[in-house]
Amino acid sequence: MPSEFRLILKNADQPGYTSDIECYLRHGGYEQLKKALGTAGRDLADGKKQSPQEVVRKEVLDSGLRGRGGAGFSAGLKWSFVDRKSGKPIYLICNADESEPGTFKDRQIIHKDPHQLIEGMIISCWANDVKLAYIYIRGEMPQGAKLLNKALAEARAKNFLGKNILGTGYDLEIYVHRGAGAYICGEETGLIESLEGKRAYPRIKPPYFPAVLGLYMCPTIVNNVETLCHVKHIVAMGASEYAKLGTPNNTGTRIVSLSGDVKRPGYYEIEVGKATLGELINDPAFGGGLRDGRKLKAIIPGGSSSKVLKAGEVFKLKRKGTDGQMTPVDVPLLDLPYDFDSLQQAGTMSGSSAIIVMDDSRDIVDCLANVSEFYAHESCGQCTPCREGALWMSKALHRMTHGEGRKADADYLLHIAQNIQGRTICAFGEAAAWPVLSFVKKFREDFEARGATDEAKHDASVPQKISASSNH
Amino acid sequence: MSFTVPTNIEVEIDELITHYPVKRSASLMLLHAIQEHFGHVSREAIEWVALKLGLQPINIYELVTFYPMFRQEPLGKTHVKVCRTLSCSLAGSGELRDHFCRKLGLDSHKHGPQTTPDGKFTVEFVECLADCGNAPVVLVNDELQARVTTVQADEIIEKMPIK
Incomplete structure (x- = not known):
């Protein structure tokens, strides 16, 4: 039977657990920081020496930890790209701009266990020789920002932050920086621009890889809230033990945000890949199934920018057979393991691990219209294909949902979407195009039926006399 | 100055x-x-x-x-932000916003934030507030309200202290 596995949220929902430092300390808080700071250097086989910081960085790499924000990139590799020879300061930014529709996991950590994030951050900063770090929290979380400020003050008072931390000679300051309602600030280079006090226009890569040319053109690490929390647990367990959680190449745990048409929407922490999409939606331990009498229609598996999955779809996934060869196996939608690689092989992504379920009472055109309006509103406006295209698609869908659909709209939408993806500075172009491409391709009949109905209604309402006179 | x-x-x-x-x-x-x-x-x-x-x-x-959160004109003392995005929409946030508008005498067909003539309330549709498991959610000034029903909406209107 699948069940939750709580590592990050182990304490968060326990009765009596509070967000203050005393409670955190009673639950073993900041012990991993002490352990990390006391890490010994290592002599390598080739005669080279590894500094204590390098040892911790190597642990994070070996743990297989992948970013929990959306891209699922190896956290250890991301750290390894940091330019450590430039002589410039290295910055770390915690991306707490949780705004991908469907996602509400970082909110749980920030509100219920802020010190876990701060401990993970201090360890990560120390391991990367960072002296100044920021938590970029979205503007719509004012309570979260207050809680973090309070937690940082408590950590400062106990000398876990500030000058000469715990007598080690290491100095670090962390400040909270509030966004102001722009989704694009979740994109790491947009976030950096925003933190520099500018409009959040993403930077083009190359050359502006944050690891080399980030905040103030200095090497910068941007990690998600949940990712930074995992660093604490990697230090606690050691890389090899941590890597036993989850599945190969998809290690550790993940907090899944489940919303939409299920009986028990909410957040569920699982070992990555140890529960299937079907279990997350239907099992009593998770979503508890759809509402009575309803059938599944569609699933958005990783935040609203991930490609939609249609009920009844079957995917070809590569699996290791008994002979050790990778062979394609048919896997039905609900049997897809919820991890990074399986969803990618199914043509979509686990993204920010936010599942939105739609049942058969839902009009798929309405759903896409809602999603597209979001992207039209949130495009930063820097690149023409995205600025114009996202709005154009949203307008076409608005027309379709207001009785003015056309049979040709399905192709029209695909045409616009195809001209956005791959033609923008950042991945927002894809985020806007993918829902449209996948919804229209997989539910083409719904879009065409809507267009046909509207056209028929429109034709019937045109008075014959006017049609006749128009021949003159 | x-x-x-x-x-x-x-x-x-x-x-x-x-x-x-x-x-x-x-x-x-x-x-x-x-x-x-x-x-x-x-x-x-x-x-x-x-x-x-x-x-x-x-x-x-x-x-x-x-940045959408900044405004150049004063708004109502109580700012009601109703989440518009998919999960909340599936849970009826469209009807909820209409309800707020109707109760406060505002035009639900208008876009953007709308303020009552007495300056007490502003109702606005906003994008995802990141609490989709509690849909529909409403941010009332700094406070997030979960699973808001029309009954709760009425309470928000009636009980909100005017600062």
Whole structure:
């Protein structure tokens, strides 16, 4: 039977657990920081020496930890790209701009266990020789920002932050920086621009890889809230033990945000890949199934920018057979393991691990219209294909949902979407195009039926006399 | 210039500026501080923030027009932000916003924030508030309200203290 596995949220929902430092300390808080700071250097086989910081960085790499924000990139590799020879300061930014529709996991950590994030951050900063770090929290979380400020003050008072931390000679300051309602600030280079006090226009890569040319053109690490929390647990367990959680190449745990048409929407922490999409939606331990009498229609598996999955779809996934060869196996939608690689092989992504379920009472055109309006509103406006295209698609869908659909709209939408993806500075172009491409391709009949109905209604309402006179 | 910032707010602002190696970075935090105190960011406030950070007013103005949370006009004392995005929409946030509008005599067909003539309430549709498991959610000033029904909406309207 699948069940939750709580590592990050182990304490968060326990009765009596509070967000203050005393409670955190009673639950073993900041012990991993002490352990990390006391890490010994290592002599390598080739005669080279590894500094204590390098040892911790190597642990994070070996743990297989992948970013929990959306891209699922190896956290250890991301750290390894940091330019450590430039002589410039290295910055770390915690991306707490949780705004991908469907996602509400970082909110749980920030509100219920802020010190876990701060401990993970201090360890990560120390391991990367960072002296100044920021938590970029979205503007719509004012309570979260207050809680973090309070937690940082408590950590400062106990000398876990500030000058000469715990007598080690290491100095670090962390400040909270509030966004102001722009989704694009979740994109790491947009976030950096925003933190520099500018409009959040993403930077083009190359050359502006944050690891080399980030905040103030200095090497910068941007990690998600949940990712930074995992660093604490990697230090606690050691890389090899941590890597036993989850599945190969998809290690550790993940907090899944489940919303939409299920009986028990909410957040569920699982070992990555140890529960299937079907279990997350239907099992009593998770979503508890759809509402009575309803059938599944569609699933958005990783935040609203991930490609939609249609009920009844079957995917070809590569699996290791008994002979050790990778062979394609048919896997039905609900049997897809919820991890990074399986969803990618199914043509979509686990993204920010936010599942939105739609049942058969839902009009798929309405759903896409809602999603597209979001992207039209949130495009930063820097690149023409995205600025114009996202709005154009949203307008076409608005027309379709207001009785003015056309049979040709399905192709029209695909045409616009195809001209956005791959033609923008950042991945927002894809985020806007993918829902449209996948919804229209997989539910083409719904879009065409809507267009046909509207056209028929429109034709019937045109008075014959006017049609006749128009021949003159 | 008639625009003055109270000393305690200016002290807070000066402290915020120390958080950054480059003053300009403090722009958003200063605008938040100004908006929290004055209720909106006026032209004079934009010029004041620019001067404070050694920037041109356009550097601040372009932020106020880019970031949706900043507003140049005063809004109602109680600001009701109803989440519009998919999970909340599936849970009936469209009807919920209509309900707020109807109760307060506002036009639900209009876009953008709308304020009652007495200046007590502003109702606005906003994008995802990141609490989709509790849909539909509503942010009332700084406080997030979960699984809001029309009954709760009425309570929000009736009980909200006027600051």
